[in-house]
Amino acid sequence: MRRSGELEISLADVDVPEPAADEVLVRIEATPINPSDLGLLFGAADMSKANVSGSAERPVLTAPVPEKALKAMAGRLDQSMPVGNEGAGVVVKAGSAAAAQDLLGKKVALMGGAMYAQYRCIQAKQCLRLPDDATPAQGASCFVNPLTALGMVDTMRSEGHRALVHTAAASNLGQMLNRICLKDGIALVNIVRKQEQVDLLRLQGAKWVCSTESPVFMAELTEAIAATGATIGFDAIGGGKLAGQILTCMEAALNRNAKEYSRYGSTTHKQVYIYGSLDLSPTEIVRNFGFAWGMGGWLLFNFLEKIGPAAAQTLRERVAAELKTTFASHYSHEVSLAGALRMEAIAVYGQRATGAKFLINPGL
Amino acid sequence: MRRSGELEISLADVDVPEPAADEVLVRIEATPINPSDLGLLFGAADMSKANVSGSAERPVLTAPVPEKALKAMAGRLDQSMPVGNEGAGVVVKAGSAAAAQDLLGKKVALMGGAMYAQYRCIQAKQCLRLPDDATPAQGASCFVNPLTALGMVDTMRSEGHRALVHTAAASNLGQMLNRICLKDGIALVNIVRKQEQVDLLRLQGAKWVCSTESPVFMAELTEAIAATGATIGFDAIGGGKLAGQILTCMEAALNRNAKEYSRYGSTTHKQVYIYGSLDLSPTEIVRNFGFAWGMGGWLLFNFLEKIGPAAAQTLRERVAAELKTTFASHYSHEVSLAGALRMEAIAVYGQRATGAKFLINPGL
Numbered sequence: 001m002r003r004s005g006e007l008e009i010s011l012a013d014v015d016v017p018e019p020a021a022d023e024v025l026v027r028i029e030a031t032p033i034n035p036s037d038l039g040l041l042f043g044a045a046d047m048s049k050a051n052v053s054g055s056a057e058r059p060v061l062t063a064p065v066p067e068k069a070l071k072a073m074a075g076r077l078d079q080s081m082p083v084g085n086e087g088a089g090v091v092v093k094a095g096s097a098a099a100a101q102d103l104l105g106k107k108v109a110l111m112g113g114a115m116y117a118q119y120r121c122i123q124a125k126q127c128l129r130l131p132d133d134a135t136p137a138q139g140a141s142c143f144v145n146p147l148t149a150l151g152m153v154d155t156m157r158s159e160g161h162r163a164l165v166h167t168a169a170a171s172n173l174g175q176m177l178n179r180i181c182l183k184d185g186i187a188l189v190n191i192v193r194k195q196e197q198v199d200l201l202r203l204q205g206a207k208w209v210c211s212t213e214s215p216v217f218m219a220e221l222t223e224a225i226a227a228t229g230a231t232i233g234f235d236a237i238g239g240g241k242l243a244g245q246i247l248t249c250m251e252a253a254l255n256r257n258a259k260e261y262s263r264y265g266s267t268t269h270k271q272v273y274i275y276g277s278l279d280l281s282p283t284e285i286v287r288n289f290g291f292a293w294g295m296g297g298w299l300l301f302n303f304l305e306k307i308g309p310a311a312a313q314t315l316r317e318r319v320a321a322e323l324k325t326t327f328a329s330h331y332s333h334e335v336s337l338a339g340a341l342r343m344e345a346i347a348v349y350g351q352r353a354t355g356a357k358f359l360i361n362p363g364l
Numbered sequence: 365m366r367r368s369g370e371l372e373i374s375l376a377d378v379d380v381p382e383p384a385a386d387e388v389l390v391r392i393e394a395t396p397i398n399p400s401d402l403g404l405l406f407g408a409a410d411m412s413k414a415n416v417s418g419s420a421e422r423p424v425l426t427a428p429v430p431e432k433a434l435k436a437m438a439g440r441l442d443q444s445m446p447v448g449n450e451g452a453g454v455v456v457k458a459g460s461a462a463a464a465q466d467l468l469g470k471k472v473a474l475m476g477g478a479m480y481a482q483y484r485c486i487q488a489k490q491c492l493r494l495p496d497d498a499t500p501a502q503g504a505s506c507f508v509n510p511l512t513a514l515g516m517v518d519t520m521r522s523e524g525h526r527a528l529v530h531t532a533a534a535s536n537l538g539q540m541l542n543r544i545c546l547k548d549g550i551a552l553v554n555i556v557r558k559q560e561q562v563d564l565l566r567l568q569g570a571k572w573v574c575s576t577e578s579p580v581f582m583a584e585l586t587e588a589i590a591a592t593g594a595t596i597g598f599d600a601i602g603g604g605k606l607a608g609q610i611l612t613c614m615e616a617a618l619n620r621n622a623k624e625y626s627r628y629g630s631t632t633h634k635q636v637y638i639y640g641s642l643d644l645s646p647t648e649i650v651r652n653f654g655f656a657w658g659m660g661g662w663l664l665f666n667f668l669e670k671i672g673p674a675a676a677q678t679l680r681e682r683v684a685a686e687l688k689t690t691f692a693s694h695y696s697h698e699v700s701l702a703g704a705l706r707m708e709a710i711a712v713y714g715q716r717a718t719g720a721k722f723l724i725n726p727g728l
């Protein structure tokens with residue numbers, strides 16, 4: 001992000017780092033493009049005006065950043081920022097510590113940024129050892145989606161709710177959450193945008209699926225919420241009316257059983273957490289659900305900080321144990337590092353559309 | 365509120381009730397029209413199409429209710445609902461219990477609805493004994509505004525914040541909050557709409573006052589928030605962009621001291637509670653403040669429920685002790701019960717404008 005108002009993304013040659021005693025060097029073989037990566041990758045740049053120059057092997061992408069957005073980006077001007085939240089690969093070099101040596105030659109999953117690279121040096125204790133028969137592609141998305149889905153269920157429980165609502169529910173993350181809820185016996189209300197996504201989730205055993213495309217969406221959502229007793233929701237969309245509509249339907253469901261009119265609405269607390277920004281436009285809340293409500297941001301890293309390392313480790317171990325079942329991810333495209341910077345690729349994954357999930361293989 | 369879609373407000377003749385053993389009968393001499401009363405009084409009726417018929421002593425007000433709003437009002441259709449959250453008067457009859465007898469002939473303040481009446485029967489323990497030299501007008505607003513202002517400070521402390529932001533800050537409530545904060549040494553950022561309100565609050569000792577009218581409002585608000593360290597706000601407006609702008613300025617203030625760019629924003633939790641709806645339009649949130657944020661409803665009754673009766677009594681006693689200083693209220697108009705239903709009066713107090721505060725005297 002240049003002070004002049006231009007975003008530049010390119011591949012940089014860097015020396016392969018030497019692991020310290022407690023570190024390992026991982027050859028990255030698979031790293032996904034998550035919505036959470038796109039924020040750092042593109043920032044507030046206007047990607048409709050992006051341009052790619054350079055060679056096919058060394059593309060250089062530039063895009064203008066609207067002036068008013070530059071202010072919010074003040075902290076990252078004229079800095080080179082490595083990208084990539086998570087990935088998987090093989091440990092090719094290890095420091096002298098036993099924990100590091102134990103991982104030599106093993107497949108591991110890792111989280112911590114800068115994964116869009118051929119090699120990543122990282123502390124041994126930050127690695128999650130993968131089963132021997134797991135492929136790097138299977139292990140590439142061990143953290144962000146699985147821990148986010150588990151974090152939603154954990155947050156639901158710790159804040160005293162017994163069922164939950166999820167939007168963009170046909171996403172990789174949404175399908176994962178559906179599998180967790182089916183396995184753990186938690187009622188989940190899935191909100192999707194299209195009938196084919198309703199069908200997809202139903203095939204995967206989802207009981208409650210509502211499509212915003214339906215002319216009676218609000219009535220159907222209220223019905224599902226009344227049936228499940230959901231009073232907490234997690235919204236990946238962020239912009240527009242949906243987050244507020246969830247609160248509206250929760251209130252309508254609660255008032256079905258109200259014995260008398262209260263001008264202040266139900267006293268049951270209703271909560272929606274916004275954890276993504278698939279829609280970057282403003283959130284619009286029509287406040288027709290009384291006073292016992294909350295909306296707020298939800299971020300995996302803040303959640304992990306809050307529950308502490310021991311509880312986080314328990315979650316990570318569950319992910320490794322159920323890697324090929326509950327926490328399986330699916331990719332529509334596999335590309336090289338240079339391939340991720342091609343305009344045709346960006347045009348697809350930049351849409352953040354359900355079903356279009358990219359995996360980068362830096363070895364290609 | 366009739367099922368046909370029409371709101372009707374009138375004065376009804378009812379028998380003067382007989383107090384039970386632990387009750388007293390209070391002759392209401394002063395009862396304010398608070399914004400919190402207007403919600404019950406007018407609901408979602410379209411007051412621009414209101415009509416008053418009947419005699420001057422017995423006016424009958426009718427107003428149409430838009431069809432889509434009728435749904436939210438389902439619980440109050442075809443019901444007669446008494447109005448008036450709080451008031452003050454003289455105990456003219458008392459039940460046999462000692463607590464009731466002790467109040468006979470005394471001035472008291474009371475809260476609990478149905479105060480827009482000549483007499484109100486209420487439990488003795490719900491009365492707050494007023495100082496002998498206090499007038500009913502001085503005691504009429506002992507509960508809603510004072511306890512709300514104290515509740516904001518209490519919420520600020522219990523949620524770990526050290527300074528607060530308040531909107532519609534030149535209101536009776538806002539001036540009260542300013543006096544509490546000055547007395548208790550708490551930094552308060554006041555947001556108002558006009559320069560004359562800035563002047564008013566400054567005359568009352570307020571240090572930080574920002575007007576939304578200023579062309580550099582956002583910069584001024586950020587400056588005030590940075591200087592005070594406010595990370596919680598209470599918003600009486602509800603609709604429009606202001607609640608979100610407070611979060612934006614809090615984030616900007618926090619990022620001034622940030623050492624490096626974080627794509628997820630500051631990790632300090634920023635909170636805005638919406639406790640009123642001076643603007644009934646949707647709340648619009650431009651999410652440019654990271655993930656550590658919350659917005660929610662705040663309601664006095666839910667707050668009192670949460671802190672419990674002992675803590676609530678401590679707050680009430682402070683109000684009685686500082687009735688003529690910290691918790692003084694000012695009224696621009698005094699009207700009779702019938703006078704409150706005159707179109708000219710409604711045109712003024714229905715605006716919910718700062719400075720236009722009505723007191724009903726049912727004895728007139």
